[in-house]
Structure formats: C-alpha cells, structure tokens
Amino acid sequence: MSMQAIGLDRLRIPFFVAAAVLLFLVILVELASIAVLGTAAPAGFDPPTPGFGIRYLAILDLLLAYAVATMALGLILPRGVQGRVQGIVGLILSLLGLLAAIVLIFLALGALILMVTLLLAVPFGTIAYLAVWGDFPESAARITLSLVMLFKLAFCVCLVLAHQRFLQNKGLVILAAVSLGATWVVAFLHSFPPGFLVSIADVIGALVIAIVGAIWLILLLIGSILAVVASLRSVRVG
Template sequence: MDRLRAPFFWLAGFVLLVALLVECASAFVLDAVHQAGLEASTPGLGIRYLPVLDGLLLYTVLLMGLGILLSRSVIGRVQGIVTLVIAFFGLLGAIVMALAALGLLILMITLLVAVPFGTIAYFVAFADFPTGAATATLGLILILKIAFCILLILAHERFLQNKGIVILSAVSVGATLLLAFLIDFPPGFLASITDAIGALIIAIVGAIWLLILLIGSLLAMISAVRTVRV
C-alpha cells in the first residue's frame, strides 16, 4: 500500500493537462474565428483565466512526476530557480489579468447604468453572452478535474496529506464551480458582468498563490546559499 501506483499518477497528470488544454482552447479557437472574419459571441474572461490556477496545479504535479523519474539532488538544483522564474512572471501576468478584468468590469457596469445610450451600447456589445456554451465547457472541465482528484488518490492515499496540492486542487475545483454559478445564476444579460467578476476573483486568488510561491522560493534559495557558504 506504500508504493506509488504510477499508471494512476500519470493518468491523473494527463487528465489535468486535457482540462488545461480545454481552457486554453476556448480562447485560441475564438481568436482564430475572429481572425477569419467570422461572427462569434464574446466568450467572457472566466474560462480563459482558469489556467492561472490550473497551470500551477499542473506544475506541482510535474514536479512530483520528475521526482519519481529523477533523483532528488537533480531536481533540487533546478526546482528553486525554475519555481522562482515561474512565480515571478506568473505574478506579473496575474496582476495584468486582474487589472484587465477590473477595467472591463468597470466599463460594463458604467455602460449599463448610463441610461439610455450607455445601456443600449451595453446590450449591443455584452448582453449576448454564450451562456450555454460556457456552461457546457465548464461542465467538461469540472468532470476532468474531479477525475484528476480521484486518480491522484488512487495513485497514492498519501497525496491527501500533501496540504499544498490538496488546497490548490480544492481552489481549482471551487473556482470552476464559482464561475459556473456566476454565469448561470443571474439573468442572461448580466452574465458578462458576473463572468468578469469571476475572472477577477480567479486572477486575484492566482496572484496571491503565486506571491506565496515566490516568497517561498526566495526563502528556499536564500537558505540554500547560506548553507553553501557555511
């Protein structure tokens, strides 16, 4: 029972990768549609912001996988600097994404309450939110994330004792559920606003997590340097 069931672990990583690709593809496909000159409703920001959290989760799983394949000494040499770089640039990206979501949210609310012409402009630009497509995509993503959690537990029960991956997995699943609720619950013409709220929350949570990761990696590197000097 103490041995890692490797097939379940690698399958869990693959399922999480598929979920991440679905989130990214929702943006890439729509961009391709727009570049082709075709009509497409705005997809919102929420689904495209989920990779901020799921990318961190996949990176954590990747580190655990490398720990299985390589020795700890090899992993230790590169993990600190790689984590530091990812956390630094990821934090900058999350901040930019949060500001973008906040700006769009302010714009939409301003237009909505600026009766009558602003309201008309809002309905023309943002009221036609593809709620059905977004809900279906989020449903698929949620199923994949739940499958990831189950497979990870099947790989080894001790993963439940890893607080970092448990909390991050819970945050990822919770963010998906929250986004689905924010899109489905309000009237359809408000879905763009609530979707932007969800995107803003995801970006802020991701930024906080990346900041913690950045501080942790900095402290680890400082400790390693001091140890070498001693």
C-alpha cells in the same frame, strides 16, 4: 512531500500519468475552446472559450500543473538536486506568473468598469452594452464548464489512486479544492443573475480568481526565494 518520500516502487505510474493528462485537458479546454474536443461545433467553426471566468480558471490550474510537474521531477532527480532546481525554476515561474496575474487583474478590472459604465449610461451606453455583452453564450459556457469539472474530478481521483499519500500534501489538496470551488463559482455566476448581467458577473468571477491566483503566486515566490537561499547556504557550507 516529495516523490522520494512516496517511493517510485509504490507509485502507480499509469494513474499518475492519467492525472497529468487530465490536467492538461482541463487547461486546454479552458484556454482553447469546446471545439478542441469536437463537441457540437459546426464544421470549420471554432468558438472561443466563452467569457473571462473560464479562461481565468487556467491561472489556478497552471499552478496545479506546476505542482504535478514538480512531483514528476522528483522521480528523475536526486532530492538535493531537485530542491535546487525546484527553487530556481519556482522563483522564475512564480515571478513571471505573478506579473501575468497582475496584468490579467487590470484587464478584468478594466472590462468590468467599462461594462458597468456603459450599462448605467442610459440610453446609448446601455444600448451599446446590450449589443456587445447582453447575450452571454450560456450554453457554450455550460458545456465547457461541465467538461472542465469532469476532467478535474477525474484528475483528483487518478491522483489519489496513484498514491493515497498525495492527500497528505496540504498545499496540493487546498489548491485542488480552490480550483474545483472556483469552477463551481463561475458556473453559479453564469446561472444566477438575469441574462443581461451574466457578462458582468463573469468578469467579477474572473477578477476574484486572478486575485486568488496572485496571492498563491506570492506565496510560491516567497517559498522559492527561501529555497534558493537555503540551497546557496548549503553550497557555501559544503
């Protein structure tokens, strides 16, 4: 569903802008740290985002950001021009994003294999594992995930308040639900296993998120290719 279908006159711009800002904050927290928002960090200390899972959530949320940017583009460009620009930009971004997701999958898989190998290599490997990954920063991760979930829920509310017809965009609704669900899964993986296994559970969650993101990017790539082909055909016919 395009912005033209919604109608600029019926779109509540302040809520749409608020939704975009909230999504930006989500990605900022996921990729940066809790210190970005000034939460309980000592002066001069900027702790990195804990673990793999929270950072990998940005894969899904960057896809959400692309969807929101596409909607905003519909406010500026005519429908025909928007379709062509969206197809070309989507093709480039989905291809680059897919390559990045594949790299991230292999990074998470490599970290998982290393962790499990060390953990099972009793006694020295286990000692090395416990020294590096045995103490997962669960408190920092909990604070970060709480902020992320709060901002995501606020983003969804603002988007619906901007216009209820956004709920008719099934792709957007499913992607937002997947993003929220993935955030909950990461939080669950941080709290369910024994403390010394949280790092492994966190990497497993990151690996699953990266795979889901790669699948979504493949679908976006296919859709972009079809859009570009359709635009080329329309130009030839014209």
